[in-house]
Amino acid sequence: MPAAAGAAFVVVPLLALGLRVDWSRFGELLGSPSSLAALTLSLQTSAVATLACLVLGVPMALVLARRRFPGRQVVRSLALLPLVLPPVVGGIALLYTFGRRGLLGQTLDVLGVPVAFTSVAVVLAQTFVALPFLVVSLEGTLRSVGQRYEAVAATLGAPPSTVLCRVTLPLVLPGLLSGAVLSFARALGEFGATITFAGSLQGVTRTLPLEIYLRQVDDPDAAMALSLVLVAVAIGITVATARLGERAHR
Amino acid sequence: MRPSLPAAVTAVLVTVTVAVSGCSGPAATRAAGGTTVTVFAAASLKATFTRLGRAFEASHPGTAVVFNFAGSQALAEQITQGAPADAFASANEASMATVAGAGLAAGRARPFATNTLTIAVPPDNPAAVATFADLARPGLKLVVCAPAVPCGAATLTLEEATGVTLAPVSEEQAVTDVLAKVRAGEADAGLVYATDVIAAGDSVRGIAFPESSRAVNRNVIVALSGGPQSGLGQEFVDLVRSAEGQQVLADAGFGTAT
The missing domain is CATH 3.40.190.10 (Periplasmic binding protein-like II)
Incomplete structure (x- = not known):
């Protein structure tokens, strides 16, 4: 019974959203230039952010899972901080780091790499909040897989790089993929850090969640149609990660 | 695992709390008596x-x-x-x-x-903004409100009335967000209400311009x-x-x- 209440608590609001959508105008609402610009921008920036998460997150997960060093717990806690930090706080922190008058922003500005109000700022915000998802997912898989096969490969004379590419990564591929999918989903839904740090301009920084928030003011029907798109993506992603999880445990 | 009674009670309490606090924030703080x-x-x-x-x-x-x-x-x-x-x-x-x-x-x-619009700039006015027309200068980082909200509608009215076409780097959801971007030095200038500049004290400088009388909220x-x-x-x-x-x-x- 409490379980049913819990399920209803999640499902009923989504159902309410579906019931309020103006289906006769659905296509037209999604096809408007501002909706399409937001959708395209969101997909592009989230894809780049996911790549950035892979580049930064895989080495982090490997070190956290395989190396023993003093202060490892502290490093792990710090790496996972964006997971529990309110995104708006992340946005303010990024502003004072990469902003024009921030810690690194002035140097970047001098180098001719303006970050403020560009799509780069959106990717930075998305990567900041999505990175822990990849690290957690991959580190967990690395631990459950263990080091037996790696040890065998090493005794057979395989150099560390071969062990990594031919043994470790294939073994943890399901965990890596589900981590990447979760990071993508988190990047797609990112709102607080983006609006605080990147600003909001059609086609440049106004991602799907920002567009939904803005349309809610003057065109709630469009906001609901776009919300439903994100719900559909979220359902697709949960199903995909559940499948990956099953495959990993088989 | 069998769901426990405390868990059920918590679930109900959470649901009720959320339902009550939904739209009636002020009512919840009503003074007794x-x-x-x-x-x-x-x-x-x-x-x-x-x-x-x-x-x-x-x-x-x-x-x-x-x-x-x-x-x-x-x-x-x-x-x-x-x-x-x-x-x-x-x-x-x-x-x-x-x-x-x-x-x-x-x-x-x-x-x-x-309420009328006024130009807000960081205290040191890095882009040396002096007039409304200055806001259209190429390379100047201008932040305004989105046309969907009242301050953005007023901005649009001003653009139409003066024939000055603005190219903002960001259209914010609320006038307070515009002010925050100027205050942080991210933007060279922003269009906000005259009252916002007064309320912001020394953290931003206000530049009044005569054209503002063409869009009065x-x-x-x-x-x-x-x-x-x-x-x-x-x-x-x-x-x-x-x-x-x-x-x-x-x-x-x-x-x-x-």
Whole structure:
């Protein structure tokens, strides 16, 4: 019974959203230039952010899972901080780091790499909040897989790089993929850090969640149609990660 | 695992808490015993109305004034959805029309203040902005409000009236977000209300420009017929429109409504 209440608590609001959508105008609402610009921008920036998460997150997960060093717990806690930090706080922190008058922003500005109000700022915000998802997912898989096969490969004379590419990564591929999918989903839904740090301009920084928030003011029907798109993506992603999880445990 | 009773109780409590706190924030803080008058007011009125609320409480012992400050359009939506409010002060006439159109206004909405746009720049004015036309300079990082919100609508009106085409780097959701970007030095300039610059103190510098008179936002107020304390709501409206109320608004940089 409490379980049913819990399920209803999640499902009923989504159902309410579906019931309020103006289906006769659905296509037209999604096809408007501002909706399409937001959708395209969101997909592009989230894809780049996911790549950035892979580049930064895989080495982090490997070190956290395989190396023993003093202060490892502290490093792990710090790496996972964006997971529990309110995104708006992340946005303010990024502003004072990469902003024009921030810690690194002035140097970047001098180098001719303006970050403020560009799509780069959106990717930075998305990567900041999505990175822990990849690290957690991959580190967990690395631990459950263990080091037996790696040890065998090493005794057979395989150099560390071969062990990594031919043994470790294939073994943890399901965990890596589900981590990447979760990071993508988190990047797609990112709102607080983006609006605080990147600003909001059609086609440049106004991602799907920002567009939904803005349309809610003057065109709630469009906001609901776009919300439903994100719900559909979220359902697709949960199903995909559940499948990956099953495959990993088989 | 069998679900335990405490878990069930927690689930119910959470659901109830969420349901109760949904739209009725002000009602939840209602003082026990005394009467409470609930006023929904535009975010730009926060400082002035908080002062007037204290004055109202002083002249009405036993009465507490509770405010809900947010964007005018969001407040109008909440009122038409049945939020219990006794008076509504909107930053523009369009949002008031939503409430009046739903038949919820007790009488005609009356103007009580005007607000115009002004240029806000960081204290050191790095881009040396001096006039409205300067805002269209290439390379200048300008932040404005999105056309969907009142301050953005006023910006659009100014562009049309002056023939100056602005190319902002960001269109924010609220005037406070524009101010925050200028304050942080992210933007070289922003278009905000004159009252926002005064409220921001030394953290930004305001640059008034003559063209601002071509886009004037009229703030309007009305008592709401469906409110639990509609009569007190009307008394608050009277206070806002009295000499005392007008003085508080003028001190904050609002113009007089005619």
